Amino acid sequence: MKPTDYTVIVIGAGITGIGAGYYLGARHIPYAILEAKPDLGGVWNTHRWHGVRCDSDFIKYSFSFRPFLSDACLHGRERIHRYLHEVASEFGILEHVRFGTRVAKAAFDEAAQRWTVHTDRGELTARFLINGNGYFSDEPYVPPFEGAARFRGEIVHTSHLDAKRRFDGKRVVLVGSGATAICCAPELARVSGSLVLLQRSPSWIYETDNRAGPLVRLCQNLHRRGLRAPVRWLRHYLQLRDDLIFVGLRRFPRLARAFFRRHWRDAVDERTWGEHFSPRYDPWAQRIPVAIGLKQALKEGRVTLKTAHIERFEETALVLSTGERLECDVCVLATGLNLRFFSFDIFVGGAQVDLPRINFFKGFMLGGIPNYFQPMGSWHSAWTQRAEPLTRLAIRVIEHMQRRGFGTVRVDREEVGGSPGITPNYVMRSFATMPRLQGTVDLPSIDNLLLALRPPQLRYAGTTEGPREAHRNIARDRYCRPRGSPRSVSPSCPCP
Numbered sequence: 001m002k003p004t005d006y007t008v009i010v011i012g013a014g015i016t017g018i019g020a021g022y023y024l025g026a027r028h029i030p031y032a033i034l035e036a037k038p039d040l041g042g043v044w045n046t047h048r049w050h051g052v053r054c055d056s057d058f059i060k061y062s063f064s065f066r067p068f069l070s071d072a073c074l075h076g077r078e079r080i081h082r083y084l085h086e087v088a089s090e091f092g093i094l095e096h097v098r099f100g101t102r103v104a105k106a107a108f109d110e111a112a113q114r115w116t117v118h119t120d121r122g123e124l125t126a127r128f129l130i131n132g133n134g135y136f137s138d139e140p141y142v143p144p145f146e147g148a149a150r151f152r153g154e155i156v157h158t159s160h161l162d163a164k165r166r167f168d169g170k171r172v173v174l175v176g177s178g179a180t181a182i183c184c185a186p187e188l189a190r191v192s193g194s195l196v197l198l199q200r201s202p203s204w205i206y207e208t209d210n211r212a213g214p215l216v217r218l219c220q221n222l223h224r225r226g227l228r229a230p231v232r233w234l235r236h237y238l239q240l241r242d243d244l245i246f247v248g249l250r251r252f253p254r255l256a257r258a259f260f261r262r263h264w265r266d267a268v269d270e271r272t273w274g275e276h277f278s279p280r281y282d283p284w285a286q287r288i289p290v291a292i293g294l295k296q297a298l299k300e301g302r303v304t305l306k307t308a309h310i311e312r313f314e315e316t317a318l319v320l321s322t323g324e325r326l327e328c329d330v331c332v333l334a335t336g337l338n339l340r341f342f343s344f345d346i347f348v349g350g351a352q353v354d355l356p357r358i359n360f361f362k363g364f365m366l367g368g369i370p371n372y373f374q375p376m377g378s379w380h381s382a383w384t385q386r387a388e389p390l391t392r393l394a395i396r397v398i399e400h401m402q403r404r405g406f407g408t409v410r411v412d413r414e415e416v417g418g419s420p421g422i423t424p425n426y427v428m429r430s431f432a433t434m435p436r437l438q439g440t441v442d443l444p445s446i447d448n449l450l451l452a453l454r455p456p457q458l459r460y461a462g463t464t465e466g467p468r469e470a471h472r473n474i475a476r477d478r479y480c481r482p483r484g485s486p487r488s489v490s491p492s493c494p495c496p
Contacts, residue, residue, distance in 0.1 A: 006030050008398065009117055009126040011106075011344075013097050014042025016132030016375055016387050018084055019063055021093035023395045032126075033093070034119060036102035040088055042134055044080045049158040051187030052077040055179055055290035056382035059216060059231070060238045063087060064388060067231050069220040071212050074292065107347040108370055113407040113462070115371065128398055130391070131374040137340035141426065142333060147313035157333045158184060166191040171327055173318060175310070176334030177203045178424065182289035184334055189302040196326060198306045198318070202279045204260055207267075207291040235385070240445040242381045246284055247443070253282035267295040276305045286424040287380065339430040346372075356433035361411040362440050362447070362456055364390040368413030373397075378444050379422050386444040393451055397458065407462025414438070 010020045013035035024031040039045045053076040054061050062068035066087050068075075075083075088094045098121070105118040106129060117124045140159040148155060158180050172192040174185055177199035189195040212220070219230040249256040257278075264277055279286075297303040308320040318326045346353040348369060359367035363376040363386065375390035377383030397409055416436035420427050427434070439456065440447050 004122065004124040006032050006124065006126040007402075008032075008128045008130060009034060009115065009124060010130045010132060011103055011117075012042065012132035012134065013037075013040035013088075013099075014044075014132055014134055015084065015384060016134070016377075016391065017042075017130075018088055018093055019384065019388050020130045020132060020375075020391050020395075021096055022063070022065060022087070022091050023392055025092060025096070027395060027399060029395070029398065031096055032124065033097045034101045034103055034117070034124075035097055035099050038099050040094075040097060040099075041081045041084050043136065044077050044084060046138070047077060047159065048163055049161040049180070049184055049188075050163045050191065051183040051185070052163070052180075053183055053292075054080060054382075055183070057216075057238055059212075059220070060235050060242075061382040061384055063384060064232070064235065066090070067223065067235070069223060069231075071217065072210050073208065073212055073216070074210050074290065103344045105345045105347065108349070108372075110349045110370070110408075113371070128371045129373070130394060131342075131372070133343045135339055135341050135376070136337040137343075139338060140333070141336045141338050141429070143335055145310055145313055150315055151313040151328075151331070152315045153329045153331060155331045155333065157335070159337065161332060163187070167193065167330055169193040170329040172196070172330045172332060173198050173326055173328045174332045174334060175199075176336070177201060177289075178334065178336060179287060179289040180336065181334035182291050182294060184332070185303050186291070186293040186297045188332065189297055192330075194304070195302065196304045196306055196328075198308070198310070198320075198326070199276070200307075200309055202275075202277055202307060203286065204279055204283045204288050205277065205291050205294070206260075206263065206288055207295050210292050236445070239381065239385045239448075243443045243445045246380045249283040250285070256283035259283075264295075267298055272305070276307050281423070284380065284422070286422050336424075336426045339426055339434065341374075341435055355435075357416075358435050359411070359414045359416040359438045360435035361438050362390070362451070363437060363442075364394055365411050365458070366435065367411055367438075370408040370410040378442060381444055386447060389444075389448045389451055393455065396455070401460065401462075404460075405462060406460040409458050409460050411456075411458060 007029050008024055008031040010017045010031060010033040013033050017033050018040065021031065021033055037045060053074055055074060057073045058068050058070060058075045062083065068083055102120045103117055104120065107116050109116065113127065115126050115129050117126065140157040142157060168191065170193050172188065172194065173196045174181055174188060175198050181197060181199070182205055185195065185197045216234065219234040223231040260283065261273060264273060268277060294303065298305070306320070308322045308324065311319045311321050316327060318328050318331065320326065342355050346355065346369060353369060361367065364373050366372060366374060373394035375387040375394060377387040378385065401409060416438045418436050420431050421442055
């Protein structure tokens with residue numbers, strides 16, 4: 001095999017790419033990971049604003065083969081980035097990563113049944129692609145503001161903000177109402193002269209004290225003593241809990257609204273609740289930001305809430321749609337990012353694939369694109385809880401093909417309708433061109449179970465074995481850890 005020829009090329013060394021590297025290495029499948037940045041971690045490398053963290057329980061967000069044990073539920077960027085480095089080093093993944101390698105195009109040759117990946121550092125070939133480039137673009141979304149050029153202060157987006165910066169004595173206005181703004185506000189307030197959190201419209205917000213509960217601590221203690229099953233059960237339980245909350249809040253919006261009102265009753269009065277904490281939409285129509293320390297910051301006056309549109313910028317202030325004038329030295333925009341599911345062009349048989357509205361089969365294969373997998377997590381839960389089982393499924397398919405002698409696997413291109421699972425602005429801005437999920441309920445606790453009980457029927461080509469027989473065989477095949485192999489090399493079973 002040539003140095004630039006692999007069985008699998010993984011694009012992106014974020015959490016999906018690192019997970020793929022682990023499972024490919026455990027099965028001794030030759031692979032390379034191409035990463036455009038000089039370091040791994042994806043968003044946990046590039047996003048460095050004040051308070052950046054994962055708002056899912058980290059015991060559930062971390063990999064199943066290397067769960068992260070802690071007395072805290074949520075963790076910040078630095079700890080997550082360090083954890084990903086630990087995993088990549090421990091399992092020999094780092095040596096497979098080609099940093100500073102940006103993919104411009106991937107082309108599949110149907111006669112050779114191979115991909116050619118064009119990068120800014122040369123071409124590589126592989127039988128299979130696993131795309132883990134995430135779904136956010138590198139460029140932030142910045143709304144147009146009238147008079148922004150006249151503003152004498154600084155306007156900076158959180159994507160370009162470093163948590164090491166201080167704004168002592170400065171009047172800071174933080175613009176946004178999503179997860180970024182809610183995570184950022186209490187921490188940014190600690191290093192600012194004053195902070196106003198300006199939201200165009202309210203969001204449903206849940207505050208946690210970030211302490212692991214008794215059940216989580218018990219399972220972790222058992223894990224430290226060598227009993228691995230309790231943490232596995234805990235991860236399934238937490239996912240089922242999240243799915244039930246997601247479904248329950250959407251199904252019973254009045255009860256959900258009552259819950260959030262009670263949740264904030266000790267921190268804000270009725271007027272403040274109605275003006276700043278009661279959105280127009282029902283709970284879980286958009287992602288619910290998780291706050292740490294926001295209640296205390298509001299009580300102490302370190303964070304002031306305002307709800308209004310920005311009408312224009314003046315030289316030293318923002319003028320709101322209410323007519324109020326906010327004096328400002330630094331305006332921090334937490335206005336989100338643009339969606340970007342594909343960071344490079346894809347060609348099959350010499351023709352460029354039309355990617356807008358392409359069917360996204362079970363969140364891991366795209367219609368009409370052979371030997372290509374793109375595991376995607378869930379909108380409402382920890383990314384890994386859905387992306388990791390889908391990655392394992394992709395590698396089961398690859399192994400099955402190698403064992404049976406298949407050349408290609410694909411799903412048909414189909415027209416699929418649908419509505420967005422959630423409706424935040426970053427989804428609605430791109431929904432007309434987004435891939436359309438197919439064959440999934442988008443609830444990881446159910447999807448993962450169905451994948452384990454009945455793998456999807458895929459179109460294989462290259463041997464005399466028919467699709468029906470192939471489906472039966474992959475359902476019967478076992479891909480568990482070989483007897484006698486070190487437990488540190490692979491989990492007890494990489495199946496979903």
